[in-house]
Amino acid sequence: MRLGVLIKVLLTLALGAALGLGATWAAVWHGAAFGGVVAGPWRAWPRAGARDRDPYAAAVLARTGEIPLDLAEGLVFYAETDSDDRALTAACVYRLRGPTPPARFWTLTATGADGHLIENPAGRYGFTSSEVLRDESGAFEIVLSSRARPGVWLPAPAGETFRLVLRLYDTPVAASAGALGPADMPAVIRESCA
C-alpha cells in the first residue's frame, strides 16, 4: 500500500512537470499565435520591448534573442497567413494591397518562418515606404512570388511557410494600436498556387 502511494506521488510529480514544461514549450516556441493586437492577418505586440511587458513576451524574446522596437521608435506587425487565414507559402502568389497606418517611414520584409532572411537570386528582401508608389488614397501594391513578376515584386522566401514583417517607424498609432482594423492595414490576397 505504502509503495502504491509513493508510486502515485512520483507519477503525479513527473506527469505534472511534463505537462507544465510542455505548456511552456508550446507558449514560448509557438507563442506567436496568441496575444497582442490583431488587424486582419497582421499581429503586433506593442509592449514587447517595455519593462511592463507580460512574462510570456519576455520569455519569447529571451529565447529568440530578437531586439524589440520601443513604442517611441515604432511598431512591428507580423503576418503568418493571408487575409483568408491560410498559411503563407512560396508555392503561391500573393498581392499585398491597401493602406498602411500613418508613419514617418515603413518597411515591409519577407522572412522565413523563424524570422531569418532567406537568400534569393534578386537579393531583394523588402521594400521601404520611399521605394513603392502609392495612389491618391495612400494605398500601394506589392506582388509576392517565388518567380519574378512584373510590377513591384518581392521574392517569396523559399521553404514551407514564410512571414511578412511590416515595421512602422515613428508612428502615432503606436499608443493606440488596438483601434486598428483590417481596413487600416494592407490586405494579403492569395492569387494562384503552383
Place this chain on the structure above:
Amino acid sequence: MSALDRALSLAPWLAATLMTAAIVHLASILLMPALAPRDAFARLETLAPRASLTPLAPARPGREIAPFGDPAMAVAICRYDLRDGPLRLRAELTGDDFVSFSFHARGAAIFYAMTDKAAFRGVIDVLVVTPQQLEALEAADPEDEIPAETRLVSPTLEGFVYMRSLAALPWQAEEAAARLRKVECAAEAL
C-alpha cells in the same frame, strides 16, 4: 470497489498533477529571461567591447545577429557597464533621416527610447547613470541651471544602447551607416 469509487479516488491525484503542472509552467516562464543563454545581451556581449561604438553589419541572409532584423536599417550598438562610470552618448543629427536609440537593460527590456525627433538643436546628448551617480551629479549641479543633457537611470549596471539608422533607398545604406559612425559613445569620469 465500483468504477465510480475508483475514479473518485483518483481525483485528488489528478488535481495534484494539474497543480504541479501549473507551478512548473509558471516557474519556467518566469525563469526563462534569467536562464536563456542566447538572449540579445548575450549575443551582443561577444560582438562589442564596452563603452565604444560598434557598428554591426546590416541584416542579410546567413549573417544576422538576431531574427527579425530590418535589412533597411544600419545598426550600431554601444555596450556599457556603469561600474566604469556614466555612459555619455552624443549624436549630431542633421537632415530628416530616421535615426533611433533604444536603451536596453541587461535582460533585454527597454528602459528608454528616442528618435532623431528628440534632438535639441540637432543634438542628442544623453548620460546613462546609476541612481548613485545621478545623486552625485545633481549635488554638483549649479543651482539655477537646467542640465543640458538627458540623464537616464539604468535599472541594471550593464546594458546596451541599440542604434538604428534607416536607408530609405537602397543606395543610401552607406550614408545611413555613416550617420551612426559619427555617434560618440564613451564612459565618463564622474
